[in-house]
Amino acid sequence: MWIVWVRVPSDDRFITHMGLTVEPTATGEQVIRQVAGMWGLDEKGWYRLVRLRPDGSDDISPGQTLLESGVRDGDPLDLLVS
Numbered sequence: 001m002w003i004v005w006v007r008v009p010s011d012d013r014f015i016t017h018m019g020l021t022v023e024p025t026a027t028g029e030q031v032i033r034q035v036a037g038m039w040g041l042d043e044k045g046w047y048r049l050v051r052l053r054p055d056g057s058d059d060i061s062p063g064q065t066l067l068e069s070g071v072r073d074g075d076p077l078d079l080l081v082s
Helices: 028-037
Strands: 001-006 016-021 047-053 056-060 076-081
Touching: 016 028, 028 047, 028 076
Parallel strands: 001 076
Antiparallel strands: 001 016, 047 056, 047 076
């Protein structure tokens, strides 16, 4: 499964994409930790993983697999940092 991470800065001047290969059996928590490590974020921080959709976004539960959450190959996801 290939997930595309979309980052939009607050001024919306440009969009950058970062890709990450994960298994559909990975849980939301596993993906969050992998992405936090990739970006050099505090692994003990509070984060939310969401799937971006044209009509809004869906939270991905940390305890569910991506497959159980309905994530499909190529779905754009975002990591929200609190």
